[in-house]
Amino acid sequence: QTGSANTNPSDSADDEYITSVSIGTPAQVLPLDFDTGSSDLWVFSSETPKSSASGHTLYSPSKSSTAKKLSGSTWSIEYGDKSSSSGDVYTDVVTIGGFSVKTQAVESATKVSTQFVQDTVISGLVGLGFDVGNQVSPRPQKTWFSNAANSLAEPLFTADLRHQETGSYNFGFIDTSLAKGTIGYTPADGSEGYWGFTATGYSVGGAKLNRNSITGIADTGTTLLLLPDNIVDAYYNNVESAQYDDSQEGVVFDCSEDLPSFSFGVGGQTITISGDLLNLTPIEEGSSTCFGGLQSSADIGINIFGDVALKAALVVFDLGNERLGWAQK
Numbered sequence: 001q002t003g004s005a006n007t008n009p010s011d012s013a014d015d016e017y018i019t020s021v022s023i024g025t026p027a028q029v030l031p032l033d034f035d036t037g038s039s040d041l042w043v044f045s046s047e048t049p050k051s052s053a054s055g056h057t058l059y060s061p062s063k064s065s066t067a068k069k070l071s072g073s074t075w076s077i078e079y080g081d082k083s084s085s086s087g088d089v090y091t092d093v094v095t096i097g098g099f100s101v102k103t104q105a106v107e108s109a110t111k112v113s114t115q116f117v118q119d120t121v122i123s124g125l126v127g128l129g130f131d132v133g134n135q136v137s138p139r140p141q142k143t144w145f146s147n148a149a150n151s152l153a154e155p156l157f158t159a160d161l162r163h164q165e166t167g168s169y170n171f172g173f174i175d176t177s178l179a180k181g182t183i184g185y186t187p188a189d190g191s192e193g194y195w196g197f198t199a200t201g202y203s204v205g206g207a208k209l210n211r212n213s214i215t216g217i218a219d220t221g222t223t224l225l226l227l228p229d230n231i232v233d234a235y236y237n238n239v240e241s242a243q244y245d246d247s248q249e250g251v252v253f254d255c256s257e258d259l260p261s262f263s264f265g266v267g268g269q270t271i272t273i274s275g276d277l278l279n280l281t282p283i284e285e286g287s288s289t290c291f292g293g294l295q296s297s298a299d300i301g302i303n304i305f306g307d308v309a310l311k312a313a314l315v316v317f318d319l320g321n322e323r324l325g326w327a328q329k
């Protein structure tokens with residue numbers, strides 16, 4: 001058995017990616033953000049305060065004949081960007097890309113932070129990280145993928161995120177036609193709940209890869225490529241107008257700049273992110289100043305290969321073999 005779901009960028013900056021998910025009987029379809037950086041499936045619901053819920057699609061467990069309250073269970077989560085949510089827990093059937101998990105923990109939000117209230121294009125998240133990262137207490141719950149893995153043809157999923165076009169999340173199979181290059185595999189470290197891995201080196205503008213390894217996470221729920229200052233500086237030294245903008249909290253440059261590419265080595269392959277993918281967006285509508293897709297990870301404490309990096313590749317999240325595969329797109 002397999003599943004295949006389309007995913008679409010939320011806006012012109014590819015800030016996040018939206019995938020439709022069916023929950024309950026009859027199906028209630030919600031637009032959710034698939035996030036390999038966390039391990040909770042949570043949704044805006046009939047239990048979310050009306051003032052916070054407006055503009056969002058809601059899950060109503062009372063309208064689902066297969067919903068069951070997981071009595072005594074609660075959840076609370078805070079994300080890297082300081083957004084947060086919390087609530088109680090139901091189990092229900094959850095179908096993604098045609099594949100159904102009958103008894104999936106669906107975490108219902110009774111509280112959401114302002115960022116979520118304002119982000120009306122999504123009604124929650126599907127955590128695709130490792131189960132160890134789940135935030136339900138007293139008994140942590142499994143992710144949708146973890147519940148599905150044993151029934152899927154292969155215990156893996158792939159992410160094919162694209163710049164300003166429809167991409168896909170495929171479950172249980174690898175569609176190699178989505179990639180140009182060979183898939184290079186490297187061990188994945190799931191001990192923190194993330195999909196951790198080590199890149200073997202990097203280069204700017206098509207130069208030969210150096211051997212400076214970079215340990216980080218493959219994170220579909222983070223917009224940017226966040227790396228150490230020495231790498232960020234080495235890259236922007238090639239961009240004449242680049243400067244740090246305090247108000248934007250990142251490096252900006254003239255939108256007319258011809259940005260160099262950025263490459264990293266992984267599993268014996270080289271993944272090259274084109275200069276175009278490294279220009280995220282004008283800092284505001286119509287501005288000729290643009291915000292960089294590569295920014296510093298210095299004040300985060302972890303390097304994140306987010307959507308800017310993932311857009312350059314077909315990425316295989318292989319739970320069965322505890323490894324990550326990367327292929328140039």
Ligand SMILES: CCCC[C@H](NC(=O)[C@H](Cc1ccccc1)NC(=O)N1CCOCC1)C(=O)N[C@@H](CC1CCCCC1)C(O)(O)C(F)(F)C(=O)NC
Nearest residue numbers: 015016035037038079080081083119219221222223224300
């Ligand atoms: C500090 C480094 C991480 C920042 C990262 N957030 C982000 O990358 C958010 C995502 C977003 C896009 C549009 C609207 C709202 C939010 N984007 C963001 O901070 N920016 C600012 C810079 O310009 C680009 C957009 C994050 O917290 N990612 C979470 C998942 C997101 C949470 C907020 C809603 C969207 C999903 C994560 O799970 O991937 C995590 F691993 F970082 C994490 O916190 N795990 C526990």
